[in-house]
Amino acid sequence: MMNSTITQIKAGRNVRRRKWLVVNVSLTISALLLSCAMLLLGNTIYPVGEVVRTLMGETVGGVSFAVNTIRLPRMVAGLFAGIAFGIAGNTFQTMLRNPLANPDVLGITAGSSVAALIGILVLQTSQSTVSIMSVLAGLATCALIYLFAKGKSFSVGRLILVGIGIQAMLTSMISYLLLIGTQEDLPTALRWMSGSLNGAQLDALFPLILTVLVCAPIVIVFGRHLNLLELGEQSATSLGLQTDKVRLVLILSSVAMLAIATASTGPIAFVAFLSGPIAKRLVGVGFSNVIPAGLVGANLVLAADLVGQFAFETRFPVGVITGMLGAPFLLYLLIRMNRKGSL
Structure with a gap:
């Protein structure tokens, strides 16, 4: 009986592993195809051979x-x-442990x-200085949210509410900066705020x-x-995980990527919000969702840029x-969580 149970567990794990590999390979191929499309398509469609030679x-x-x-810079960005x-x-x-706890919200x-x-x-500084400022501000914002949300005990719900409040304050600061900006700089700033790959440069x-x-x-x-960590603080600690150390490394690495990406392309809306749930739905449970989420994010940005360029009369x-894409999904998620009593 014991051997039969172990065999079933191993078989189930092998099935999940194969599914994880198939999803990752499929997402990788999709991202490569979209990347090729971005190199080939434009006002003029160039032959594959000429693009490869270039x-x-x-x-x-x-x-x-x-x-x-x-x-090429647009695709890489x-x-x-x-x-x-x-x-x-x-x-x-x-x-x-909450789909609403994403950097956008x-x-x-x-x-x-x-x-x-x-x-x-x-x-009016250089792009590299803007990137450094963006990273430092992202880390400072993250620390400020955690400080206000900590209280006597850590609460995810409190953290989300504090984050929404700080986001509202920062949004008003963004509006003020756009109001005082010079006429020459405003088009660049507005284009950047909408999240755009236009004007990307490899350097x-x-x-x-x-x-x-x-x-x-x-x-x-x-x-x-x-x-x-998804099991909760007490469960993770009881299993021997140094939660503070792991959480610090994950937060610093994630905020660094997020801030640099924001400085490079602007705040592309809802990609950080959508990628995880979509990847989790594709992969299922049992294996890390990090790689699939990154691949989903790449596919979302590349596909959305192609749609924005060619699907409408106006680019x-x-x-x-x-x-x-993200706004309806956010409303759906809020309704579903409210029905489950998660809010």
Whole structure:
């Protein structure tokens, strides 16, 4: 009887592992296809061979400028920003055991946005300085939310309410900064605030690429502890997990990716919010959701940018399309949680 039970458990785990691998491979292939589409499609559709020759360093008349200057930076920005938003959002949602506890709702994205707008509109600093300010502001906002939410005992519900309040305050600061901005800087700031891949430059994307390459593996390694944190503080501690240390590493890595991505592309709405739940629905339970969430985020950003460019007569920034997807999902989630008594 014991051997039969163990065999069934192993068989179930193998099924879940295969499903996890299939989903990740499928999402990776989808992201690669969308990346190729972003390189090929535009006002002019170039043959695959010419695009490949351009990427290999050969100068092809008319193709080299469009691919290397416009399409490749746009694709790289969407790919890495999507991974950053997806992993960061999933980390917060899993760690705090609430799908509403994501950087968009908690105000962390708004904190990074305020710092970035100060750098763009007030100080008129370089992109690298804006990135540094954005990271520091994101960390400071996260610390402030935790400080106000801590109280006598930690409460996820209190943290979400505090985050919503701080987000409202930061949103008013964003409105004020847009009001005092000069006429020359406002179009750039407004385009950035909507979440856009327009004007991306490879040189300016180096901090984003480096941060994702460094922080994403850290979150993936510590991601196996997220399932324990999802059980609750007492259960995780009783299982031997150093919760404070793990939580600190996950928060610092996630906020760094989130802030750099926000500084590079603007606050692309709802990607951090949608990626985790979609990935969890695809993968199921039993294995880490970090990698699938990052891949879902990349697919969302790349697909939304293609839709924004080609599906309508007017071209829309990627943040407008993701906002159209995320808002109904947020309402659905609120209704469902209210029926379950989770709110």
